[in-house]
Amino acid sequence: VRHRPLLKKSERDVWRSFLRLHASLTRRLEEELRAETGLSLSALEVLWALITAPDNRLRMTEVADHLVFTRSGVTRLIDRLERDGLVTRGDVDDDLRGRFTVLTPLGFDRFEDGARKHVAALRRLFFAEFCGNELDELRAILDRLERRVSPEGTRT
Amino acid sequence: VRHRPLLKKSERDVWRSFLRLHASLTRRLEEELRAETGLSLSALEVLWALITAPDNRLRMTEVADHLVFTRSGVTRLIDRLERDGLVTRGDVDDDLRGRFTVLTPLGFDRFEDGARKHVAALRRLFFAEFCGNELDELRAILDRLERRVSPEGTRT
DNA sequence: GAAGATTGATATTTCAATCTTA
DNA sequence: TAAGATTGAAATATCAATCTTC
Numbered sequence: 001v002r003h004r005p006l007l008k009k010s011e012r013d014v015w016r017s018f019l020r021l022h023a024s025l026t027r028r029l030e031e032e033l034r035a036e037t038g039l040s041l042s043a044l045e046v047l048w049a050l051i052t053a054p055d056n057r058l059r060m061t062e063v064a065d066h067l068v069f070t071r072s073g074v075t076r077l078i079d080r081l082e083r084d085g086l087v088t089r090g091d092v093d094d095d096l097r098g099r100f101t102v103l104t105p106l107g108f109d110r111f112e113d114g115a116r117k118h119v120a121a122l123r124r125l126f127f128a129e130f131c132g133n134e135l136d137e138l139r140a141i142l143d144r145l146e147r148r149v150s151p152e153g154t155r156t
Numbered sequence: 157v158r159h160r161p162l163l164k165k166s167e168r169d170v171w172r173s174f175l176r177l178h179a180s181l182t183r184r185l186e187e188e189l190r191a192e193t194g195l196s197l198s199a200l201e202v203l204w205a206l207i208t209a210p211d212n213r214l215r216m217t218e219v220a221d222h223l224v225f226t227r228s229g230v231t232r233l234i235d236r237l238e239r240d241g242l243v244t245r246g247d248v249d250d251d252l253r254g255r256f257t258v259l260t261p262l263g264f265d266r267f268e269d270g271a272r273k274h275v276a277a278l279r280r281l282f283f284a285e286f287c288g289n290e291l292d293e294l295r296a297i298l299d300r301l302e303r304r305v306s307p308e309g310t311r312t
Numbered sequence: 313g314a315a316g317a318t319t320g321a322t323a324t325t326t327c328a329a330t331c332t333t334a
Numbered sequence: 335t336a337a338g339a340t341t342g343a344a345a346t347a348t349c350a351a352t353c354t355t356c
Contacts, residue, residue: 198324225325226325226326226327233324251334252332252334253332253333253334254333
């Protein structure tokens with residue numbers, strides 16, 4: 001049987017390019033980072049969130065807001081980081097329901113190392129290819145699309 | 157502790173926008189498609205590959221080439237589609253190692269329905285936001301980046 | 313009752329064997 | 335020995351409870 005196409009070929013191509021690029025890019029970056037430092041991209045994202053946070057500490061909810069993740073995913077991600085000694089958990093003073101996560105010295109070192117390598121790969125695979133004002137063009141498009149998809153505030 | 161940034165803020169922003177956009181877009185599309193038809197985006201991709209294939213049939217390897225997936229992921233994805241009656245498997249005539257997958261009538265109907273809804277959502281969330289020659293700008297950027305990340309041929 | 317966080321069950325991905333045929 | 339496909343085990347993601355405190 002056949003099917004009457006619903007998108008123009010050129011539209012389909014752009015959409016598939018977008019999906020493919022994201023897939024191969026994150027796969028490459030994840031592979032390289034894992035091989036060189038043992039960290040996953042998600043782990044690096046958490047560590048980055050902690051590095052930029054006051055006192056290098058965040059509540060679970062805040063960590064979640066920095067990520068692309070679901071709530072429960074965060075709990076388990078932090079579990080792994082804690083098991084590996086990169087972060088520690090503690091109770092929040094004025095809210096007994098809350099827990100926070102702090103970076104350990106080891107976590108800081110691993111982040112510095114991982115971030116350097118990750119950024120190098122990112123420059124090589126992503127930023128190096130832009131010329132002229134393409135980066136700005138892309139920024140404009142991404143911003144507009146993002147507002148469309150997540151109208152309110154799906155945080156950082 | 158603090159950390160000396162390795163990327164300019166503007167660069168970080170573009171990269172994070174790209175990741176966030178992909179995450180929210182695929183999440184929204186997947187949710188809507190699942191709610192309305194019970195299909196996953198991956199399932200729809202397989203069905204699309206079969207629709208466009210001669211005789212609506214493909215070998216496992218060929219299915220894999222159409223997807224963003226790993227080999228073993230394909231086996232299990234097809235398992236689920238077969239369980240739901242959307243495809244069937246059979247032996248390849250001239251190569252006893254090979255297996256092929258064919259679309260069933262039910263699979264065709266579910267694809268038509270799913271594709272219509274998926275494309276509507278895609279237009280609304282993605283294509284609707286482009287103006288002027290932005291789609292072409294994006295295409296140019298994506299193509300160049302893709303060639304950089306997957307130099308040889310990581311297929312369609 | 314709602315918010316913050318965790319847990320158990322389940323679905324999906326990924327990796328390294330495995331098994332059969334080329 | 336390599337190609338095609340599957341399988342088992344382990345890692346990770348997702349969903350619906352659950353438990354505690356607000």
